[in-house]
Amino acid sequence: MTDEARLDPAQRGLGDMAPADFRRAAHRVADLVADYLERLETYRVLPGVVPGDVRARLPAAAPAAPEPLDSVLSDYLRLIEPNITHWQHPGFMAYFTSIACGPGILGEWLAAGLNSNVMLWRNAPASTELEETVVAWLRRAFGLPDEFDGMFTDTASISSLTSLVAARHVVPGLEARDEGLAGRPGIGRLRLYASTEAHSSIEKAAIVIGAGRSGLRRIPADDEYRMRPELLAAAIGEDRREGRLPFAVVATTGTTSSTSVDPVDAIADVCVREGLWLHVDAAYGGTAALASELRPLLRGWERADSIVVNPHKWMSTPFDASLLLFRRPEAFRAALSVVPEYLRVRREGEAHDFHEYGIQLGRRFRALKLWFQLRYFGTDGMAARIREHVRLARQLAGWIDAEPDWQRLAPVPFSTVCFRHRPATLAAREDEPEVRAELDRRNEELLARVNASGRFFLSHTKLRDRFTLRVTLGNLRATERHVRDCWALLRESAVS
């Protein structure tokens, strides 16, 4: 062995950052994040960049030689921080707000330090048991029955996909896990149901599980964008007569466009009658259940086979965190468990080996950030914040309703308001196609003006083919002042 080889890796320049250097740098990073949160409002919510601007300022190849951390941090401040869309900004009222709260960020940092991979109990004991505990805390905080077990995934898309894999698995005689679906005549084509308003992730799940996009039947919605259960029942009957294989229904409580709530109780009745799996996509709206007086909105979700709620949406948990709750954990395990030899361990007592219930083997330690934030705010504190967002949304809806030149386009069950500018002069002539097109054009331009101000970022949707503005509240940093300012800017920017 050479003298050089006898030295430890750090002495040979082959180890990690030295602990003392890491400590100093970590303090600086903590300051950078705190500074960022303090100066958020000095930034435009949407940065003034066009595609390629940032890339053009980054070297094409990684540096061959080490660079001082100082230059990495200063480039971060110069190139990255100012050129992101500021999801943390109180003026970010687009899509569904997805902010990272302070205690959640701290939990996320600690999880990064531990780098615990929560695949099975033996290689992640405390992380596994904290996940079990936090899942149970959330289930109780939502008022859901104890029968629900669950786990965290990265996104609602994966939670819904995983649920539909389990739903497919329990179809008698299908044996998709072992036999696959392709090239098997006589098994019937899989059919899954969701409303016309359901999220695109359900369509993606249909693609992945082998139902295909044509295997997803979209059930029409009523005037308030809620699935019509009588049409669901009729569609299932028709499909059965045609030899299709209905297996699951997805109900949404808080749709992405209008935040409408499907009648889950009536849908659950259909599922029971037809022997179908019921999955509830409560990615956004489920968080409302933290406030007990809002729970009636979700009535029937307690009857679901599986539910997804995204803490990384309205619950202010740093991205990513999706809570998947299921009533029959064995269906998930039976559908997806594949345990290679190197992961076989003798069981001593009861604990989840979470990798057996989902698609991923390696899993992030997401429970830690939720544990931090649930303890820091308390469930009462979380509920109070949800109530405030709902109050602000209803207040904005009231201002809109009081103005003859503005029109609200959907009910406001949660914290999102859908509306448009519709000058009274045009309202009377709305059945003329040119007037409809003119209203769409004006609202699109209005949205562009508001977003160009840099003070707010709003998004849009189409409701009954009308260009619709959306304001979502749910940012812990946004106050009534921000909502008033946003409304004032909308009014100033509208052309009558």
Ligand SMILES: Cc1ncc(COP(=O)(O)O)c(C=O)c1O
């Ligand atoms: C109702 C609903 N479901 C699912 C999703 C997908 O969420 P994720 O990005 O966590 O996959 C969204 C995203 O906005 C949503 O609004």
